[in-house]
Amino acid sequence: MHENNIRIGRLLGDAYEAWQRGAYAALAESGFADIRPAHSPVLRFVGEQGARVVDLAEQARMTKQSMSYLVSALEQSGYVSLTADPDDGRARLVHLTAKGNQARDVLIGHSLALEERLAARIGKDRVEDLRELLAEATGPWLP
Amino acid sequence: MHENNIRIGRLLGDAYEAWQRGAYAALAESGFADIRPAHSPVLRFVGEQGARVVDLAEQARMTKQSMSYLVSALEQSGYVSLTADPDDGRARLVHLTAKGNQARDVLIGHSLALEERLAARIGKDRVEDLRELLAEATGPWLP
DNA sequence: GCCACTAGTCAGATAATCTGTCTATATTGG
DNA sequence: CCAATATAGACAGATTATCTGACTAGTGGC
Numbered sequence: 441m442h443e444n445n446i447r448i449g450r451l452l453g454d455a456y457e458a459w460q461r462g463a464y465a466a467l468a469e470s471g472f473a474d475i476r477p478a479h480s481p482v483l484r485f486v487g488e489q490g491a492r493v494v495d496l497a498e499q500a501r502m503t504k505q506s507m508s509y510l511v512s513a514l515e516q517s518g519y520v521s522l523t524a525d526p527d528d529g530r531a532r533l534v535h536l537t538a539k540g541n542q543a544r545d546v547l548i549g550h551s552l553a554l555e556e557r558l559a560a561r562i563g564k565d566r567v568e569d570l571r572e573l574l575a576e577a578t579g580p581w582l583p
Numbered sequence: 584m585h586e587n588n589i590r591i592g593r594l595l596g597d598a599y600e601a602w603q604r605g606a607y608a609a610l611a612e613s614g615f616a617d618i619r620p621a622h623s624p625v626l627r628f629v630g631e632q633g634a635r636v637v638d639l640a641e642q643a644r645m646t647k648q649s650m651s652y653l654v655s656a657l658e659q660s661g662y663v664s665l666t667a668d669p670d671d672g673r674a675r676l677v678h679l680t681a682k683g684n685q686a687r688d689v690l691i692g693h694s695l696a697l698e699e700r701l702a703a704r705i706g707k708d709r710v711e712d713l714r715e716l717l718a719e720a721t722g723p724w725l726p
Numbered sequence: 727g728c729c730a731c732t733a734g735t736c737a738g739a740t741a742a743t744c745t746g747t748c749t750a751t752a753t754t755g756g
Numbered sequence: 757c758c759a760a761t762a763t764a765g766a767c768a769g770a771t772t773a774t775c776t777g778a779c780t781a782g783t784g785g786c
Contacts, residue, residue: 446714447695448602448694448701448710448717452599453599453603455720456596456599458721458725459591459592459595461725478773492733494733504735505734505775505776513772528782529783530732530734531733548590551591552590554592555591566716570591571594573709573716574598574713575594576704576709577701578594581704619742635764636764645744646744646745648765649743656742671752672750672751672752673751673752673763674763674764675765
């Protein structure tokens with residue numbers, strides 16, 4: 441009866457791209473056009489106390505050079521600031537500025553709005569179901 | 584009781600990246616290391632009869648120049664061939680070669696293997712559930 | 727206090743996208 | 757049936773986001 445053909449990987453990719461397009465288009469319309477998907481690991485992994493570039497890089501699974509490039513771009517556009525690490529003279533701590541926090545909050549807001557639109561279509565229970573299933577599909581069970 | 588915090592967008596991104604890493608690492612180990620995620624829309628949208636670059640570009644939501652770049656790379660590595668379109672003297676038809684079909688089949692095989700691993704963990708019913716939910720999360724209900 | 731390790735930068739390469747321009751062919755309206 | 761317009765793709769060049777390799781400066785164990 442049901443079409444059981446489309447693979448999970450493809451569905452994941454399509455869903456993620458649609459979600460990302462929606463969220464970042466809304467973010468751009470909110471006045472943060474200079475934040476692109478590539479910058480999101482910075483917003484995501486910088487905590488309240490700031491983080492070192494090398495730690496951001498590891499969490500984002502990229503080289504420190506690549507992370508440094510992203511951090512520099514966000515620093516130039518005023519979303520993060522860099523301060524000396526008091527505990528390590530080699531390191532610098534990346535912090536979100538007020539503008540950076542605002543951008544992160546607006547992005548989260550748009551993302552939550554998408555969740556609400558989905559909940560309006562399929563119901564809150566199904567959204568929670570999806571949340572659980574996605575968490576299980578991501579776990580550490582790969583070769 | 585339940586942690587209801589992690590947003591769907593983030594979960595989608597994490598799941599997709601894990602899935603893609605797994606599938607393309609396996610593809611590389613199978614001897615197709617020169618096929619990268621960026622090439623996947625070509626494998627995906629070229630049908631049996633071949634497709635024009637401009638149509639591939641539209642389906643992949645990119646410019647024809649970008650798609651042309653991807654097609655050229657795959658042509659040089661022998662995964663696709665280009666023939667004149669009999670119905671349109673301006674156009675060329677992109678076809679998968681035997682090697683290209685093989686690569687696509689191997690990639691699909693690895694993707695299905697991941698689905699089976701997931702089914703072994705959470706059950707086939709839950710996988711079907713995920714499939715349906717992802718299809719609903721991707722539909723044309725965005726602004 | 728030396729020596730191995732680590733944080734970050736500098737330099738350069740590559741991949742994957744974009745915009746703009748151009749040519750050749752197709753299509754369509756008078 | 758042809759002239760105007762539209763389309764397919766190629767060419768040139770720029771940008772973004774990643775990589776590797778080499779270097780500098782600071783850390784910390786012994």
